[in-house]
Amino acid sequence: MAGGSASLHFRSLHEGFHGSIKNLTQDFVVTEIDLHGQLVNSPDAPEGPIIRINDDIKDVPPKDSIRAKLLTEETHSNEITIDAVCLNDGEVSGQECYDLSVILSSSTNKSLEHFASTIRGCSEVQKNLEMSLGVFPDKHQRAVVHSAVKYTYPFLMTATNHEEILVREDPDFRELSNLVSVEEAEDFFRFKDAKVPGSKYTFSPDDIKEHRTSVHHFLSRKFGKLLETKSFMEHGRTAITVRLRDRGRRARKRTAADQDEQEIYTGFTLRKDNLETLEAISYMAAELGVLPSDFSYAGIKDKRAITYQLMVVKKISPERLLAKADMFERKGLQLSKIHPVSEPIRLGRLAGNRFDLVIRDLKPHACSFRDLESLVKEAVENVKTLGFVNYYGPQRFGSSQKVQADQVGLALLKEDTVNTMWLFLSPEEGDDHENKAKQHFYQTGNAKESLALMPLHKARERMMLRALHRYGTGPEGGVQAWLSLPHSMRVFYLHAYCSRLWNEAACFRLQTLGPRPVQGDLVVVHACRESQKEDTHASQVHVVTSAEELEGVFSLDQVVLPMPGNSVKYPENTVGSWYRERLEQDGLSSCRFRISSLKLNVPGCYRPLLSYPRNFSYSLHTNKDTQDTEQKPEHRTHMTMTFNLNASCYATVCLREIMKCDP
Incomplete structure (x- = not known):
């Protein structure tokens, strides 16, 4: 176990035994237990606390399907507690993806880059210059393209003409960039297009009143229905702050379509095999034309396992999700129990997990002279009676990584954002594409070139590299790189550090003060x-x-x-x-x-x-290994076991107590 397992305290004194786990993904099966106490893949399990929508629900695409929390993602400390980020409770979260290399074909993306470069090089508005990105029959996909283009190239505007998306220069951007810097104009337009409720944007301090008046008048004339502006003084300097108007004051009456857009949620049970939860979500989001953050779940599950868990996706009807099921299955993702629900799932909203495990090649420890059957029986009975110390498992910290999550969390708590950025992008051993991209960044510091090398499914690394390319690798770039990640991912590293301290504290408590x-x-x-x-x-x-x-x-x-x-x-x-x-x-x-x-x-x-494990059962099986016919057949023993654990508890930690070694 990562983090100095030799120093971790055992609860009981039985001998234990050797064995290996996760030889095959089917050796480690994890199934969520819902709040009703039912396995989520059980045909008898209820579909959850839902309010059913009419059976003839229409697939109405939301107008702002890509609307992201870009600049003012707030921390809701009362909603996200420390248990929301253990292996079962939320390593990640949503990841807003504006990567045009994923959304558009390679040739179209290159043509768009050339078009944008041409617009940037012109000294005045090019009213008659436009480009077609192609025809997009799917409304959700069009929404993604519109928002991604405007986020990547804030000086461009998009329009739809009979399912064809056209791109041209935005004259409003040109006018604002004559009043403020190009960088500020870009940030302001991203803020405006994101339309995050309660958000605000502040321009750089400006001591010239006449100039501030010009900016006020421009913003009021162009965006007065959407925004309101105000000058304020801080530290002896005056700056303009822009806020989104309270949408609740708008006179327009909400329509039935508006209501449908906000209430389309579809629940389902996801089965995945040897795939990370976040990678599975990124794939499904790309195919459905929504953001990864539109998916919600009660907890993250192991990669090296077969897992079953509840999920909810918003903005997608059951019919649309069902239509994609065959495509998902080719990726190793099986969807079942697809049904409409009334709201997303909150992290930690599960009773626990059931584990169906196989431990192979069981052997007594070298110092033992007892038979294997009696060793196993004693170990299981002890753990059922006395329990195990509730340590966080190696998955919490990244068991195969040179730079572990708690190290990143410690640097973040010291507010050393530049160092944490380099720690986050540290290359591991191996020459796979991800490590090649990280090694290139470490050697050159060139975020743009490293981004081109980074695999498309590595959404977190790509978002951070994009921010570093835009803002540089200094202190501002470090902050912006971390802000480009979803809140749940940023806070995960802090929780990893706190988890490491908890493990050490539990050891100290038991060794110093004893078992009472x-x-x-x-x-x-x-x-x-x-x-x-x-x-x-x-x-x-x-x-x-x-x-x-x-x-x-x-x-x-x-x-x-x-x-x-x-x-x-x-x-x-x-x-x-x-x-x-x-x-x-x-x-x-x-x-x-x-x-x-x-x-x-x-x-x-x-x-x-x-x-404490619950509903524990096990059995031993011995087979003869007859592969080598010249020698006496060897007897190999494996053990199957099933047990339940509360949410946020680790099966690998339970096995360590049973076996008295790292499984």
Whole structure:
């Protein structure tokens, strides 16, 4: 297990055994358990808390299907807690994709680049110069093309003529760029086209009143129905801020079509085989003509496994999704139980996961003289009774990576955005296309060339490289590169660092204070094994008193440890001192767990010290290996097992406790 597994504490003292997992993807099957306690691939499982839409639902494409949260993605600390980003609870999130090399053919994209270059080189508006991008019969695809072109080339405007998309220069951009810098004009037009509710854009400070008046008049004349402007003074300088008008004040009456656009959500069960969840979402989004962020899910699942999980996609009707099912299946994605729903899924909205596993080549440890059957029986019974220490598994940190997620998170908490950008794009071992792109960036610092080398499915890396190409690799570029990633991805790295500290704190707590609750420990009074979650509030956490320790009022499975953040309290014993010293050691003694420049906030939460598998069953199977006929056939034993775990708990950690080694 990544992160110094040798130092991690075991709960029980049985001998354990050797074995290997994930030899085949079918050896590791993960199935979500919904909030009703049903397996999501079960034919009897309910389709979820839905409000059914009329059976004759029409596939009405939303007018703003590509409308993205570009500039003012807000942090909702009350909605995204630390448990929303473990392996089962949300590594990623949506990724807005404006990559024209993916959306358009190679020849069309090159022609568009040449057309844009020609427009840029002209000294005045080219009213009669336009280009056709081709015919796009699908309305959703047209919406994607329109928004991607305007985001990439803010000085261009697009129009549809009988399903054909035409591109020409936007004269309004030319006029504004005569009043402000080209870079500011580009940022303003992206802000305007994104139409993010509650967002604002501020131009650079301008001390010339007459010039500010000209900018005010231009914005009012061209975009007065959409925007409102105001000058304000800060630090002795005056600047113009632009805000979107409150759409609620508009006189236009909402139509039935408007209502349909906002309420089209389709739920389904996704089966994937040896594929990352985010890669699967990126593929489906590209085929459907929506953003990856239009997909929601309760939790991320393993890559090296067969997994079943609930998902919801917005802006797509069940009919459209069903029509793409065969195409998805060729990618290894199987969709079932497709049905209309009323809302997206929130991270963590699952009861847990069932694991159906095969452990191959079972053998006693070298020092053992006991038979394998008795070793396995003792191990399973101990873990069923005593549980296991609820560590975060290696998936949380990136078990095969040289630069792990918690290292990136630590640098982010120190607000060293330039260093974290280089850490994020660090090349790994190997000569695959992704590593070649990263190696090129490390050697040259050329984001544009590295972007051309980066595989199309690596959406996060491509978004960061695009931002670095636009803003440079200095401090501003570092901030903009991180802001180009979705909020859930940015905060994931902070949570990875906090998870590493939690693992170390759990080790220290058990080694120092033993297997019973002691004075100063934090406990959840009404906790039970079946319902332990990380979303415990501080008001539910109780500090064990001296009298309660002596009377043995609480058990170890009620003890919780805090995930660091700005809204948690720490144990009132030596463990609390350990947290403070450990944060100081990492240079975070004064850390507020907020990074305003990246719109990140980590409130923290409480994680149970122990976890318990439920509905555990297993069986041993012995086969003769007769491949080598010249030698005596060797007996090989494998073990099949099935068990359930609460959400955010790791099967690999449970197996480590059972086997007393890294599986």
